[in-house]
Amino acid sequence: MENRTLGQYLYDCLREEGITEIFGVPGDYNFSLLDTLEDYEGIEFINGRNELNAGYAADAYARVKGISALITTFGVGEMSASNAIAGAYSENVPLIHIVGSPKSVMQKEKAIAHHTLMDGDFDVFRKVYEHITGYTVILTPENAAREIPAAIMLAKSKKKPVYMVVAIDLVTKPLIFHSEPLENEAKTNQETLQAAVEHIRKMLEPVKKAALLVDMKTLRYNLGGSVQQLAERLNVPVASLMQGKSGFDESHPQYIGVYGGAFGRQEVTKIVEEADCLIAVGPVWSDTNTSKETAKLDPLKMVEIQPDSLKVGAASYMDVKAEDVLHALKDIGFKMEESVAAMAFPYDTMADDPSAPIEAASYYPRIQQMLKEDDIVVTETGTFSYGMSQVRLPKGVTYIAQGGWQSIGYATPAAFGACIADKNRRVLLFTGDGSLQLTAQEISSMLENGCKPIIFILNNDGYTIEKFLNVKVDIDKQTYNEIPAWNYTKLPEAFGKDAFTARVETNRELDEAITNAQDLNGEKLCVIELIVKDPMDGPEYMQKMRQYLEKQEN
Numbered sequence: 001m002e003n004r005t006l007g008q009y010l011y012d013c014l015r016e017e018g019i020t021e022i023f024g025v026p027g028d029y030n031f032s033l034l035d036t037l038e039d040y041e042g043i044e045f046i047n048g049r050n051e052l053n054a055g056y057a058a059d060a061y062a063r064v065k066g067i068s069a070l071i072t073t074f075g076v077g078e079m080s081a082s083n084a085i086a087g088a089y090s091e092n093v094p095l096i097h098i099v100g101s102p103k104s105v106m107q108k109e110k111a112i113a114h115h116t117l118m119d120g121d122f123d124v125f126r127k128v129y130e131h132i133t134g135y136t137v138i139l140t141p142e143n144a145a146r147e148i149p150a151a152i153m154l155a156k157s158k159k160k161p162v163y164m165v166v167a168i169d170l171v172t173k174p175l176i177f178h179s180e181p182l183e184n185e186a187k188t189n190q191e192t193l194q195a196a197v198e199h200i201r202k203m204l205e206p207v208k209k210a211a212l213l214v215d216m217k218t219l220r221y222n223l224g225g226s227v228q229q230l231a232e233r234l235n236v237p238v239a240s241l242m243q244g245k246s247g248f249d250e251s252h253p254q255y256i257g258v259y260g261g262a263f264g265r266q267e268v269t270k271i272v273e274e275a276d277c278l279i280a281v282g283p284v285w286s287d288t289n290t291s292k293e294t295a296k297l298d299p300l301k302m303v304e305i306q307p308d309s310l311k312v313g314a315a316s317y318m319d320v321k322a323e324d325v326l327h328a329l330k331d332i333g334f335k336m337e338e339s340v341a342a343m344a345f346p347y348d349t350m351a352d353d354p355s356a357p358i359e360a361a362s363y364y365p366r367i368q369q370m371l372k373e374d375d376i377v378v379t380e381t382g383t384f385s386y387g388m389s390q391v392r393l394p395k396g397v398t399y400i401a402q403g404g405w406q407s408i409g410y411a412t413p414a415a416f417g418a419c420i421a422d423k424n425r426r427v428l429l430f431t432g433d434g435s436l437q438l439t440a441q442e443i444s445s446m447l448e449n450g451c452k453p454i455i456f457i458l459n460n461d462g463y464t465i466e467k468f469l470n471v472k473v474d475i476d477k478q479t480y481n482e483i484p485a486w487n488y489t490k491l492p493e494a495f496g497k498d499a500f501t502a503r504v505e506t507n508r509e510l511d512e513a514i515t516n517a518q519d520l521n522g523e524k525l526c527v528i529e530l531i532v533k534d535p536m537d538g539p540e541y542m543q544k545m546r547q548y549l550e551k552q553e554n
Contacts, residue, residue: 006144007036007171010164011043013148014096017067017156021046021420022098023054027073029115030100032171034071046420046449048413049441051077055084055097056410057417057442062093063219063400064376064421067156069096074165075115078125085161086132087405092220094155097133097163099125104167126165134160141173149182157185159220159307186308189319196310196317197328200303203312204277204334210236211275213259215244215289216403217282217322221307224248226326227281234329235336236279239272241289242389244282246377246399250392254340258389261291263544265346265390272297279303279329281322288403292548345392346540354508358530360387360539362507367456368392370514372426376400376418380411380431382465384458387539388430398425409438412455416442419451426522427453434463434483440491443525447497452525454517457488460532467535468542471549475536488529499525505533 004012014022023046026034037045048054051072062068070085072078078099088095101122102113110120117124126136135154137147144166151162204210212231218224224247231238231254238248239259248255257268272278273296280302287293304311307322350369351362364387371377374396379388385401393399400418402410415429436457446453463481470478492499500520502513510530517526 004175005036005172006139006141006166006175007033008040009144009175010098010139010148011037011040013152014069015042017152018065019043019067019069021061022069022071023048023058023061023417023420024071025051025054025073025077027077027100027115029074029102029168030071030077032168033098033100033166036171037071045071047445049445051080052084053413053416053439053442053445055081055088055095056413056439057420057445058095059084059088059091059093059410060378060400060414060417061421062088062095064398064418067094067096067152068417068421069098071098071100073115074099074101075125077115078129082128082132083407085129085163087402087407087410088161089132089134090405091402092159092216093161094159095161096152096155097129097161099163099165100171101165101167103169105169107167126163129163132161133163134158135162137164139164139166140170141176142178145175145177153182153185159217186319188321188324192317193320193324193328196312196320196325197332199312199315200329201332201334203303204332207276207334209275210234210277210279210334210336211272212236212238212248213241213272213278213280213283214238214247215241215281215283216247217284217307218244218247219282221282221322223281223322223326226323228252230279230326230330234334235339237271237340239268241283242291243284243286243289243403245389245401245403246393246397247282249395250397251395253342256340256343257345257392259295260389260541261296262294262548263291263541267343275301277301277303279305281305281326282307284404286404288406292545294548346390347392351507354506354511356507357505357533358507358510359532359534359537363510363530364388364391364539366507366510366514367430370518371397371428373397374425376422376425376427378411378415378418378427378429380435381406381408382432382435382463383460383538383542384430384432386541386545390539390541408435410435412436412439413442413445415453415455416446416449416451419446419453420449427451429453429455431455431457432464433457433459433461433486433488436488437483437486443491444495446525447492447495447499452522454526455528457527457529458532459488459529460537461535464535464538465542468538468546469549471546471553489527492525492527497525499527501527501529503529503531505531
């Protein structure tokens with residue numbers, strides 16, 4: 001420790017967390033960070049095409065590996081990345097954002113420097129980040145040994161991004177080490193847990209029909225295994241909310257699908273809403289998850305399990321860990337007598353007409369059929385996010401979508417981050433033409449780094465999701481939702497690399513493209529462009545949502 005510089009110690013701490021790649025973009029204030037990293041064994045710098053995309057890539061990397069890191073330069077770099085960091089905060093993603101800042105003497109003298117607001121204030125951007133991260137700190141050789149572990153621990157425990165800024169001249173300074181043990185993470189209050197479990201036992205005594213609901217924090221806090229054990233012990237049906245998709249093994253016989261209020265499948269809605277008791281694990285009651293607040297869930301019949309707290313009906317119990325609650329409930333003595341009925345899923349049936357034009361009813365079943373165990377599926381905000389929510393995933397699939405923040409363009413750089421996070425798993429990206437135009441540069445990063453995902457681009461002539469949401473104006477008057485026509489299959493060529501590409505309009509052409517992409521078995525990056533003639537073609541969920549919005553306007 002005595003011989004380590006601040007920068008070396010920072011990378012030691014990140015490597016201990018399993019971080020083997022750090023995303024970012026070089027800038028003159030982070031040169032010492034990058035030079036130190038160049039000489040450091042065990043972590044590779046992954047250069048993005050811009051800071052926003054690098055932030056999105058780091059976000060997805062953390063969803064696959066548990067935590068990630070991003071390096072940007074001061075001011076212009078960190079502001080470019082701020083949207084991605086805000087998204088990570090919204091979506092409970094632990095990400096370490098490291099910023100290289102001007103020399104400490106310049107900051108002390110309040111110099112007028114480039115990449116600043118020209119007012120001598122070098123703390124303004126950290127103050128911005130106070131609102132979109134769980135922790136911010138200005139690192140120095142004196143505090144780094146204490147602050148770096150503390151920030152990482154908070155990112156892991158709270159599942160939030162954290163922000164560290166360090167002056168370019170301090171990165172290579174020797175660490176001044178002070179041994180200060182970190183506070184242990186709070187543990188469950190056993191008396192509170194016992195009282196809560198007894199309350200739940202009494203609630204369950206008259207119950208005939210119960211159900212389990214999983215959501216985003218089930219994923220972030222790795223509660224899926226415990227939830228499955230509880231579901232099997234209680235013998236109850238399990239649904240997920242939109243933002244919690246893949247939080248429960250969708251190949252499991254007790255899984256019934258995504259609960260979507262008035263817009264989702266009515267069989268799932270009926271089971272969830274008519275349950276005498278609903279156990280919800282890690283729910284976020286967003287407008288996305290409540291399907292524009294059409295969800296009809298009685299809080300008095302609900303057990304809501306959060307990472308550090310619990311609600312049973314109207315009563316709240318604090319300082320109880322979700323893992324301990326789930327473990328205790330396994331022995332509560334409740335079990336539904338009837339087995340969970342086998343459930344048909346929306347895309348189990350294939351549309352057979354080979355010559356018919358592709359549409360949502362035909363390409364989603366084909367997508368479901370091609371998915372394999374342990375795939376990583378990255379889905380863009382918009383049309384694909386609603387359709388893919390109804391696709392049944394095989395066992396072990398990691399599903400990545402920005403269900404809450406919903407920043408258009410997220411998925412393409414996120415797919416790049418997922419490829420880097422696990423080079424042994426197949427990555428499939430589902431994005432739209434409009435979304436891709438925001439962040440298409442990261443296909444270049446994929447090709448440059450040897451990533452070989454299968455990319456599906458839904459070309460339906462513009463921002464279709466926005467057309468569905470805007471029910472006040474006729475579609476032909478929404479010129480702002482139109483986009484330039486790109487030749488998407490030519491992108492790999494424009495980026496100077498070879499790839500498999502296909503432009504498909506019929507079911508037969510799509511089947512052939514999928515077969516060819518699968519036969520390549522990861523030898524090439526694949527781009528399959530889906531040409532959908534009807535700009536208002538969409539999955540059933542979106543159709544129902546538009547009908548609801550139209551009624552609200554009348």
